[in-house]
Amino acid sequence: MAGSSKKKSPLRRPSTGGARVNRGAAGPRYGVISLVAQLIDLLNLFDGPADAVISRFFKDHPELGGRDRPVVAEAAYCWLRYRYRINHLAQSGEGGPTVMRQAKLALLWSGAPEAIWSAGRSEDNEWLSRVIHVPVDNLSQEPKTCLPAWLYEQITTEFGPDRALSFAQAVLSAAPLDLRVNTLKASTQEVVAGLAAQGIEVLPIAGLEDGLRAVGKPVVGRTEMFQEGLFEVQDAGSQWVSKLVAPRRGDLVIDFCAGAGGKTLAVAAAMKNTGRVVALDTSERRLQKFRPRAARSGMSNFYTMVINDEADPRLNKYFSKADRVVVDVPCSGMGTLRRNPDLKFRQGPQGVAELVEKQKSILHHACQLVKPDGRLVYITCSVLKQENEEIVEWFLANNPEFRLRRWTEVLNPADRPASADQTADTFRLWPEDGESDGFFAAVLQRSKS
Ligand SMILES: C[S@@+](CC[C@H](N)C(=O)[O-])C[C@H]1O[C@@H](n2cnc3c(N)ncnc32)[C@H](O)[C@@H]1O
The missing domain is CATH 3.30.70.1170 (Sun protein; domain 3)
Structure with a gap:
């Protein structure tokens, strides 16, 4: 840190807001701790995305008022972000259910008012006073970094220990809006x-x-x-990767994995409602979410199609026709852990290996839609080389009619994020470098003939 000789640990503990732990007895808001504990128990099943589990929980608990809902939701996300550390520390308390201590610490670290987290057993508050001072650097890897061993090791192997530590720290915070x-x-x-x-x-x-x-x-x-x-x-990183599509007015753009259309809408706005945008996805449910967004945005130049898979024969009519093909593949989402902290527990090496095979297959089929001299933009919100640079290397080795265009050839200096490596061929954002989600993109240009 500038002007400071003392180096701060990259994995410092969260702020307690200067609060001191009271020896409070069970109070009227003890119920909030109990509700957070119930929610933690549900989240611990990891049987669906956390945001869906949390909204279902709120539906099932209409007694939770507008004042407490955000407190409970923040604590739940805090528990997901710090799960390894919170659960490790909670084991050291005595008596009472461990999950109540987890809930208390999650409330404290998520910035809930003291009146909430200090309610309940005085023994738990004594425990809280002790554990908030445990030096993070003395903890073993998972409680220290709050990343699962496989992910921490993979980032360390691919990018080195400093990157792994700074990434781990960054994804402990909430993302900006x-x-x-x-x-x-x-x-x-x-x-x-x-x-x-x-x-x-x-x-x-x-x-x-x-x-x-x-x-x-x-x-x-x-x-x-x-x-x-x-x-x-739309996250800033998602806006930049959309800009790399750089469509011209009148182009035919095919968004192969359009989903709810975050990038499709940004690309369409750049086209000023000229040309045509074809939004494809295998998920009818996701494309359904795109349609009202498109209507609201005033976008009128689009067509949506639910495809069976990437090899759907109905795509043959677009062979060698598209000026731009956007391939925002299904990926591990490891660049979005600030928003979706549960992904680090729902994803693993086996899942990533399966995604890599899917990414290759989608790319193999999507590239056939690019016309001569057209471009394909490969995008992920993952930080793993396995889903990014390695896929691009594989693709170029197997498709000699494509070459990699440097991302800096596409974005003007004024339109570039300062945090992306300007000397790299491919585009990469890390959450810790520029406060966007982690993103990767590669611009692949098809030869003229
Ligand atoms: C990363 S998300 C897309 C996000 C979207 N582009 C946005 O900006 O909001 C990946 C999408 O790929 C879709 N998908 C999965 N398998 C596919 C396939 N074989 N062909 C096309 N889309 C697929 C998923 O349904 C999901 O919507």
Whole structure:
């Protein structure tokens, strides 16, 4: 740290906000600790995405009021982020259910008011006073880094121990809320002013003319401006990889894995409603979510198709036709752990190996849609080389009609994230370097003939 001779541990413990632990007795808000404990028990089953488990839990507990819901949700996410450390420390307490101590620590570390986390057994509060001072560096790998051994080892092997530690620290925080101004409907200035009028402060994002970062976590989805499609919620990293598609007006763009259309919408806005965008996905449910977003955004140049798989024969009509093919493949999502901390427990080496095979197969089929001199943009929100650089190497070795175009040839200096390596051929973002999700992209250009 500049001006400081003392090096801070990269895995420092979370702030307790200067709070001291009281010897509080069971109080009226003890129920919140108990509810967090119940939610932890449910999350511990890892039988679905955490956000779905949390919303179901809130539906099942209508007694939880608007004041306590965000507290419970934050504590649940904190537990997921720090699960290895919290569970390790919780074992050292005595008496009472261990999960109640897990819930208390999650509430404390997620910044809940003291009146909430200090309620309950005084023995647990004594335990809390002790464990918040345990030096993190003395812990073994999983409680220290809060990453599963396989992931920590893989990042260490692929990028070295410093990167593994800085990544581990970065994904212990919540992600910021980023917006993309929909230039089909509004200018950045209009959106900034409109949000300010509603008390929502946003800041510019360097290198993203249409990108804004919210101060704090305002609820933007209920604003009239959002409902009228003047902006979308989209992580800055996702906005940059969309820019790498760089479509021209009038192009035919095929988004092979369009999902709910985060990148499709950004690409379409860049095309100013000219040309055609074909949004494909194997999931009807995800494409269903894309349609209302497209309608809200004013996008009118699209067509959606649910495909059986990447080899669906209905794609033959697009062979060698597309100017741009976007391939935002299903991936491990290890770049999005700040948003989806449960993924680190739901994913493993076997799952990643299966995804790699799927990524190769999708790429193999999607590249056939690119016309001569057209481009394919391969995208993941993973940080693992296995899903990124290694896939690109495999693809280039097997498809000599494609060459890698340096990402800096596509984005002007003013449109680049400072945190991406400007000398690399492929595009890569780490959460710890620029406060976006981790993303990877490669621009693959097909030869003219
Ligand atoms: C990373 S997500 C896409 C996210 C989306 N592009 C966005 O920006 O919001 C990957 C998508 O690939 C889809 N998918 C999985 N297998 C596929 C396949 N064989 N062909 C096309 N899409 C597939 C999934 O349903 C999922 O929606």
